Amino acid sequence: xxxxxxxxxxxxxxxxxxxxxxxxxxxxxxxxxxxxxxxxxxxxxxxxxxxxxxxxxxxxxxxxxxxxxxxxxxxxxxxxxxxxxxxxxxxxxxxxxxxxxxxxxxxxxxxxxxxxxxxxxxxxxxxxxxxxxxxxxxxxxxxxxxxxxxxxxxxxxxxxxxxxxxxxxxxxxxxxxxxxxxxxxxxxxxxxxxxxxxxxxxxxxxxxxxxxxxxxxxxxxxxxxxxxxxxxxxxxxxxxxxxxxxxxxxxxxxxxxxxxxxxxxxxxxxxxxxxxxxxxxxxxxxxxxxxxxxxxxxxxxxxxxxxxxxxxxxxxxxxxxxxxxxxxxxxxxxxxxxxxxxxxxxxxxxxxxxxxxxxxxxxxxxxxxxxxxxxxxxxx
Numbered sequence: 001x002x003x004x005x006x007x008x009x010x011x012x013x014x015x016x017x018x019x020x021x022x023x024x025x026x027x028x029x030x031x032x033x034x035x036x037x038x039x040x041x042x043x044x045x046x047x048x049x050x051x052x053x054x055x056x057x058x059x060x061x062x063x064x065x066x067x068x069x070x071x072x073x074x075x076x077x078x079x080x081x082x083x084x085x086x087x088x089x090x091x092x093x094x095x096x097x098x099x100x101x102x103x104x105x106x107x108x109x110x111x112x113x114x115x116x117x118x119x120x121x122x123x124x125x126x127x128x129x130x131x132x133x134x135x136x137x138x139x140x141x142x143x144x145x146x147x148x149x150x151x152x153x154x155x156x157x158x159x160x161x162x163x164x165x166x167x168x169x170x171x172x173x174x175x176x177x178x179x180x181x182x183x184x185x186x187x188x189x190x191x192x193x194x195x196x197x198x199x200x201x202x203x204x205x206x207x208x209x210x211x212x213x214x215x216x217x218x219x220x221x222x223x224x225x226x227x228x229x230x231x232x233x234x235x236x237x238x239x240x241x242x243x244x245x246x247x248x249x250x251x252x253x254x255x256x257x258x259x260x261x262x263x264x265x266x267x268x269x270x271x272x273x274x275x276x277x278x279x280x281x282x283x284x285x286x287x288x289x290x291x292x293x294x295x296x297x298x299x300x301x302x303x304x305x306x307x308x309x310x311x312x313x314x315x316x317x318x319x320x321x322x323x324x325x326x327x328x329x330x331x332x333x334x335x336x337x338x339x340x341x342x343x344x345x346x347x348x349x350x351x352x353x354x355x356x357x358x359x360x361x362x363x364x365x366x367x368x369x370x371x372x373x374x375x376x377x378x379x380x
Contacts (some may be wrong), residue, residue, distance in 0.1 A: 006351060009222075010070070017070060017223035023329070030300065031233065034174060043286075050143065052296075064096050071183060081345075084342050091230040095243075101302070119265055123311065127258075133252055133375065145199065147188050159209060166185040168187050177202045186207070197253075198347065200247070210240055213333055213334055229339050236334060238315075241311075262311050264280070264295060268305060272361040277295045311379075315379045331357070332347075
């Protein structure tokens with residue numbers, strides 16, 4: 001039965017829900033002219049800096065921030081819950097600042113730093129440690145499937161989960177696939193030809209975790225489980241890559257790619273331009289097309305630091321689960337490992353629901369690659 005105290009909480013949560021439905025950073029951060037700029041960059045022999053264009057922001061960022069800070073969070077009597085909602089208001093405000101400054105150089109970069117941070121020296125050392133392991137050529141990693149064939153493979157895989165979602169194709173992605181949370185949509189890059197390993201990774205990563213947490217979040221009575229807890233990116237991406245590991249999809253090629261991203265993000269803090277990051281990645285052995293993709297991911301908007309969190313998140317989730325930590329709590333929505341006690345508290349109060357959908361590959365660790373296991377065990 002809902003108490004008067006809970007009624008105040010749900011009213012504020014509902015107001016936040018109405019305000020932040022438009023905050024989907026990935027809707028605005030992906031350049032709309034990647035193909036054209038790639039041709040220009042390659043034609044210049046990697047000397048002319050790309051000039052990216054971005055989708056127009058469809059809401060008044062100032063008014064949204066003003067409305068967020070006008071919410072009467074102090075009316076939430078429960079101190080634990082009030083502190084969580086205070087943190088959430090600041091988190092959403094920072095994301096609005098990010099959206100407002102996309103394409104505005106250092107302004108965006110500093111907002112990105114505030115929202116996502118940047119790699120520590122230890123995390124950079126972890127990335128370099130991974131790159132000491134030489135990738136072996138795998139003849140099975142041949143681009144075989146176009147976007148329509150890949151869509152069918154996603155549909156086949158998804159039969160194991162009792163939910164439905166939309167699939168769209170786009171030629172304006174800097175990634176090869178991503179989940180849009182609020183409209184339950186998987187977007188596939190229509191310009192990409194997928195390998196079987198791509199599909200194994202992406203099904204476990206995008207559907208097994210990102211869509212699972214989307215669906216669990218949407219069924220929770222508190223909408224913050226859907227919109228996201230503070231700093232949830234590290235936990236969510238860590239879970240998603242860990243699902244690759246336990247499903248035996250995470251190979252050396254993939255984990256090296258995550259390491260490259262750390263070095264690329266680190267290059268931002270050193271003031272590298274796009275072309276300098278690109279050349280850094282080439283010097284570490286990355287292929288030109290892959291180096292361009294990673295450079296776009298980290299330089300889009302003016303300097304997007306999110307990508308180093310995949311590796312740090314993986315290490316945190318690996319350590320947490322190795323010590324017997326319950327992963328199902330972290331699947332209740334777009335939540336954060338550091339707020340696990342708050343999640344348990346909300347469930348105990350009857351204000352949140354345990355996970356209905358559980359990542360398929362978390363049932364058993366099917367990894368058969370001793371090198372990957374060795375790497376994860378020895379990251380600092």
